[in-house]
Every structure is written in structure tokens, then in C-alpha cells.
Amino acid sequence: MTSPDSARPSVVSALRAAGCVFAEDEAELILSAARTPAHLTALVARRAAGEPLEVVVGWAGFAGLRIAVAPGVFVPRRRTEYLVDRALDAVPRAAVVVDLCCGSGAVGAALAAALSPAELHAADVDPAAVDCARANLAPYGGQVHAGDLFTALPDTLRGRVDILAANVPYVPSGEVGLLPAEARDHEPLVALDGGTDGLDVLRRVAAEAREWLAPGGCLLVETSERQAPAAVDAFRTGGLTTRLEYDDDLYAHVVTGVRPSGGGV
The missing domain is CATH 3.40.50.150 (Vaccinia Virus protein VP39)
Structure with a gap:
């Protein structure tokens, strides 16, 4: 996979264009979740389309724990x-x-x-x-x-x-x-x-x-x-x-x- 450092600017740019207020922070999480360049592209597209970040990366932080979150499931607040x-x-x-x-x-x-x-x-x-x-x-x-x-x-x-x-x-x-x-x-x-x-x-x-x-x-x-x-x-x-x-x-x-x-x- 392309190094996170080289992919980061384009990911941040795509997220900003989609209206993500915390594009830099979200980019870090998406980059850490991506397994291949194609997977990264898919994750960014899902987030840009409005899917919750926690569902895109597959987990949510809650009370110091990492909670798995699947598509179609309520995201813990x-x-x-x-x-x-x-x-x-x-x-x-x-x-x-x-x-x-x-x-x-x-x-x-x-x-x-x-x-x-x-x-x-x-x-x-x-x-x-x-x-x-x-x-x-x-x-x-x-x-x-x-x-x-x-x-x-x-x-x-x-x-x-x-x-x-x-x-x-x-x-x-x-x-x-x-x-x-x-x-x-x-x-x-x-x-x-x-x-x-x-x-x-x-x-x-x-x-x-x-x-x-x-x-x-x-x-x-x-x-x-x-x-x-x-x-x-x-x-x-x-x-x-x-x-x-x-x-x-x-x-x-x-x-x-x-x-x-x-x-x-």
C-alpha cells in the first residue's frame, strides 16, 4: 500500500471537500484502517458519501474501550x-x-x-x-x-x-x-x-x-x-x-x- 504520509494530503482534501469539519483527524483514522490502496479509496468514498466515521473504520471509542460498530447499528455517543x-x-x-x-x-x-x-x-x-x-x-x-x-x-x-x-x-x-x-x-x-x-x-x-x-x-x-x-x-x-x-x-x-x-x- 502507498505510505500513509504520501496518501494523507489527498485523503484530507477529499474529506474537506465532503464537508468533514475534522478532516485531518478523520484522515488519520481512515488511513490506519485501510489495508490496501483500493480499500483506502473505498473507505474515503464511504465517508465522503456521509456514512458515519465509526462505521467506516469499524469501531467507536467509548469509555476508554474500542467498540466494534457494524453498518446499520446505532453508533454509541x-x-x-x-x-x-x-x-x-x-x-x-x-x-x-x-x-x-x-x-x-x-x-x-x-x-x-x-x-x-x-x-x-x-x-x-x-x-x-x-x-x-x-x-x-x-x-x-x-x-x-x-x-x-x-x-x-x-x-x-x-x-x-x-x-x-x-x-x-x-x-x-x-x-x-x-x-x-x-x-x-x-x-x-x-x-x-x-x-x-x-x-x-x-x-x-x-x-x-x-x-x-x-x-x-x-x-x-x-x-x-x-x-x-x-x-x-x-x-x-x-x-x-x-x-x-x-x-x-x-x-x-x-x-x-x-x-x-x-x-x-
Whole structure:
């Protein structure tokens, strides 16, 4: 293959022409992923056509890990690292973890890496996501299940889950068309569209979470600032002790609901 130094200027130029703001940084990643000159040309063409950089190079950085990302799978966002941090703060010795709406399995992998050892389960309704998550969670012994929310999980998890991380879709249906083309055109609609107000899936998760959580276990979801009050209400309606936390730098909002230690399911 042509040396990276000689190929770099043309790659940067092509990416700049395509409107990539961080063309130099992206060029380095694409050059490192290319195996042959023909492969490099193909990767640059894919990125120039608007395919997410993480999908083009095959991985995304998340919580210090390299997460494999396949075409058609939701790309983990850096802001979601805040959800991982909040989960670890809430239950630092969690023994059983579930990554619901797992996508690539990035959240589950980050939690498992920090908690090791932990029993890890993940689930998603999208077959491409399930395949991708299985590859990412295999090093942690994670079990990945295909299906719709809790129906995908083994019944033996009821009442045992210490951390239930659910990175649910929360974009209102009418606003999906306003998303950046990278998400709108290349990520599955099921991972983006949260219904009329964006909270349909969140409400379903909040309504059932208590029976799956261990006493003192917590459910965590990411939402928007605008949706946060309604998300908090949904958690409280589900019988969870609830708090809202946010990070200004990441513009991340996480709702945490804890199953009280006393009383029944």
C-alpha cells in the first residue's frame, strides 16, 4: 500500500471537500484502517458519501474501550458515557447488569469492564445490533438476547438486576427528519424514534423495571432536557425512587430510578 504520509494530503482534501469539519483527524483514522490502496479509496468514498466515521473504520471509542460498530447499528455517543458513570456511582458493586436497547453493546461492555466480574446480559430488537453486541460482549462473558425489551430476557433475572441501563430511543417521531444525515440515513429507525413525544419506549421500560430490579437496584436512561420532567414522572409512576442528573459539558441528562430496599416487588 502507498505510505500513509504520501496518501494523507489527498485523503484530507477529499474529506474537506465532503464537508468533514475534522478532516485531518478523520484522515488519520481512515488511513490506519485501510489495508490496501483500493480499500483506502473505498473507505474515503464511504465517508465522503456521509456514512458515519465509526462505521467506516469499524469501531467507536467509548469509555476508554474500542467498540466494534457494524453498518446499520446505532453508533454509541460520547454523552452516554455519563450514563455509565452514574450507574457505577449508584451501584459500585453491582453483580448483575442488563444493557437494554443495547445497540452495539457499548454500555454493557463499559459496565462489565469496570465491574469485572459481573453477570452481564444485553438485549435488542434489531438483529444487526444483536450480532454486533455479541461480538463486543463476548470478552466479558455477556449473553445477548434478541427481542422486544423485557420479553427478550430470561425469567431468572426477575428481581436480581443491580444495574438496568436502557439507552432507549427518545427522538420524537416528528423530529427524526431533523437529525443529522449520518444518523437519519445510516442508523436504524428503531434506535432513534421514541414515538409522538419521544418517551414511548421509556415509559414501557419504567412501567416494568421494578419487577426486574433487585432491592436497591437501579434503572438508568438517557433523555433530553425538555423531556426530563415527563421521564421523571414515568419513573415515579413505576414505583422507583427517582433523581435527575446532568452534565453541562456533555449536554447529557440521565434519569435514575432505584427500587426501594424494603417491601415487595
